[in-house]
Amino acid sequence: MTDDIAVLGAGMHPWGKWGRRFVEYGVTAARSALSDAQLGWNDVQLVVGADTVRGGYPGHVAGAAFAQALGWQGARVTSVYAACASGAQAINTARAQILAGMADVALVVGADAAPKGFFAPAGGDRPDDPDWLRFRVLGATNPVYFGLYARRRMALYGDTPDDFAQVKVKNAAAGRANPHARYRKAVTAEEVAASPVVADPLRLLDICATSDGAAALVLSSMSFARRHGVDPVRIRAVSTVTPRYPRTTLDLPDFATDSAAVVAPPAIGFRASIAAAAYAEAGTGPADLDLAEVYDLSTALELEWYEDVGLCPAGEGVKLLREGATALGGRIPVNPSGGLASFGEAVPAQAISQVCELTWQLRGQAGGRQVAGARCGLSVNQGLFGHGSAVIAVR
Amino acid sequence: MRTPVVAGWFNADDDPDGFRLLGTRCRMCGSVFFPRADAYCRNPSCAGSELDEVPLSRTGTVWSYTDGRYRPPAPYPGTPDAPWEPYTVVAVELAAERMVVLGQAAPGVTVADLAVGMAVEVVPGVLHQDAERTWTTWHWRPVGGPV
Known part of the structure; x- marks a missing residue:
């Protein structure tokens, strides 16, 4: 068994087909989660982004894309990709760093701008994939x-x-x-x-559709949550x-x-x-x-x-x-x-x-x-x- | 020109009775792989790196089946403007290998022709024809069904 971590804030951008960049959805969700936690972006010591193949490399590594959009403030950053489990792996990465004492407050963000219709693989001729x-x-x-x-x-x-x-x-x-x-x-x-x-x-x-949307969580150590004066979901x-x-x-x-x-x-x-x-x-x-x-x-x-x-x-x-x-x-x-x-x-x-x-x-x-x-x-x-x-x- | 859609996954299709999917077998532990593993054995308790080509069973039983009523995205071959003909996909359980292998059903075989547990056999098939090439593949069809 491991120690608990605290969920201080949760926020989402509504799901839909909005036709905008995934970073915009992510910022909306992140600000909503921070507001829910009654914390500011400058209180965050670690940002973990859940990657999508389309919104991810090249040029859009999720964690850094969100950190830049929220305004560079020097926090540690990590991005993870694990297909549909990307978001949970992002949570787990934040958890591991919190439990290791590397950060007290972490922001986890996942956002996507999905294509219409069937998910399709990346282009080109790639018979090894x-x-x-x-x-x-x-x-x-x-x-x-x-x-x-x-x-x-x-x-x-x-x-x-x-x-x-x-x-x-x-x-x-x-x-x-x-x-x-x-x-x-x-x-x-x-x-x-x-x-x-x-x-x-x-x-x-x-069959489930493919959507645009974003979700974010503010996570912290239990000791930080106590100092913050809340009895949080763990x-x-x-x-x-x-x-x-x-x-x-x-x-x-x-x-x-x-x-x-x-x-x-x-x-x-x-x-x-x-x-x-x-x-x-x-x-x-x-x-x-x-x-x-x-x-x-x-x-x-x-x-x-x-x-x-x-x-x-x-x-x-x-x-x-x-x-x-x-x-x-x-x-x-x-x-x-x-x-x-x-x-x-x-x-x-x-x-x-x-x-x-x-x-x-x-x-x-x-x-x-x-x-x-x-x-x-x-x-x-x-x-x-x-x-x-x-x-x-x-x- | 006849070209396999993937090299090395099935043998030449000039003899329908001898047509087989091709896997590999680890020389150390005997595990069989399809699609073929040529560089390393994927049994976690085996460090084998030498594998031999092995034909898979010609017949099996239907594990499940479905179809594609809408055109899949690229790289599925075909011309997007042509009318869409649904294709049937079959998952087939091979008793000797104790594995389930996917494939499209032979042309004309629909979901109405199939049932879980039904005996099927692997036959040579054509995935797509264009001006330069005939792309060959494998199909599953009910045992004894029309060629």
């Missing part, structure tokens, strides 16, 4: 992988397209109450069923584990799983191991959670997360959904923020926005989407190339 090759050889967009997982669940567990639609209905209902969400209206199962198929069996409204664990060989679940952007013919597969798969490492570090388990923010890149994938973070046994995600347990007002609300279904994905900001939601929920500041009496929350995500993250926050 698996992300380039999957588009070249298979036309395997991200929704193609989501479609494969969804069909597999239907065959294995009897999930139906209507079950998947009910995840969207639930998340849209929660997102209505979130001023930072991009989509803020109720969606019916009929509307999901009437949207065009993108990757069978998934339809447009089963981050108790951050998991940043890699998979174990042989990896037997097909994942983006791979053409195949590892072979399990010589080495037996690990006891739990990668997605489950992400949350398990966070539980172990925090000394908690799924029974301690009051809410969870999970990475619903597709509706069907949200059900997979219920199982992988231990809310129910494998194959019983739909049962949990149908009982209403994961809706607002249920036993263990999942994605009270509205999730990716209501936000769309702004890659380097997304994992930070999950922790912003945990912070507001644990403070009791989540308004119409508040989970009553929330004391412990989990956020979890998975990105390309073997990245995943989970954060446990407590009050």
Whole structure:
């Protein structure tokens, strides 16, 4: 177990398609988080930027881009890239430097200006790059992988397209109450069923959009928080584990799983191991959670997360959904923020926005989407190339 | 000119019965890799750096399947103005290798023709034809299906 760190401030720029530079969104989120923390930019000793491939190199290394935009003041700087887990790795990098005594107050920022339509690999002729090759050889967009997982669940567990639609209905209902969400209206199962198929069996409204947006956190040591006179939300664990060989679940952007013919597969798969490492570090388990923010890149994938973070046994995600347990007002609300279904994905900001939601929920500041009496929350995500993250926050 | 879309991932397609995906096997631990690993073994308990080419099983069973109803972005080949023909993608479980390998389905095979657990075989296919080249690839199709 590690020591806690404090969340002093959380801030976001609303998700949407705004047509501006990612740095602008990041500055808005950073200033909002600093204001929430009742601190000034000059109090920050470390700035950590979560990179995006498009907003990142060349010319826009995130941490320095935000530091320059806020005004050079000499703070230490770090930038990290870990695909969809970039934001959580940025949080963890700040945490490590705070716990090591290198900085008392850190600002973590992630922002993106997303392209329209499918995410695409960088240009040129790059046959050594698996992300380039999957588009070249298979036309395997991200929704193609989501479609494969969804069909597999239907065959294995009897999930139906209507079950998947009910995840969207639930998340849209929660997102209505979130001023930072991009989509803020109720969606019916009929509307999901009437949207065009993108990757069978998934339809447009089963799949998360790509968005502009930004999220920021002001983090500090617990001793600084006490001197600052607050009883803060605390981050108790951050998991940043890699998979174990042989990896037997097909994942983006791979053409195949590892072979399990010589080495037996690990006891739990990668997605489950992400949350398990966070539980172990925090000394908690799924029974301690009051809410969870999970990475619903597709509706069907949200059900997979219920199982992988231990809310129910494998194959019983739909049962949990149908009982209403994961809706607002249920036993263990999942994605009270509205999730990716209501936000769309702004890659380097997304994992930070999950922790912003945990912070507001644990403070009791989540308004119409508040989970009553929330004391412990989990956020979890998975990105390309073997990245995943989970954060446990407590009050 | 016939050109494989990736060099070394499958053998020449002049003999359909002999067509195979090509992986590699570590000389030290015997682990098999596809796409091929030629410089190092990825078993964390093995320091092997010599791997031999090995053909993968010709047949397997469907692990899952889906399709692409919209044109993928570049570098997927094709002309953006042409009408879009959806393609089917199949994930196939190979019993001997204990691995799942992706591929497009043979032309004409739709999601309605597939089911999880169905037996499929690997066959030579064409990804794209332009003025200079025919880009060859591998396809999966139900065992005994039409060529």
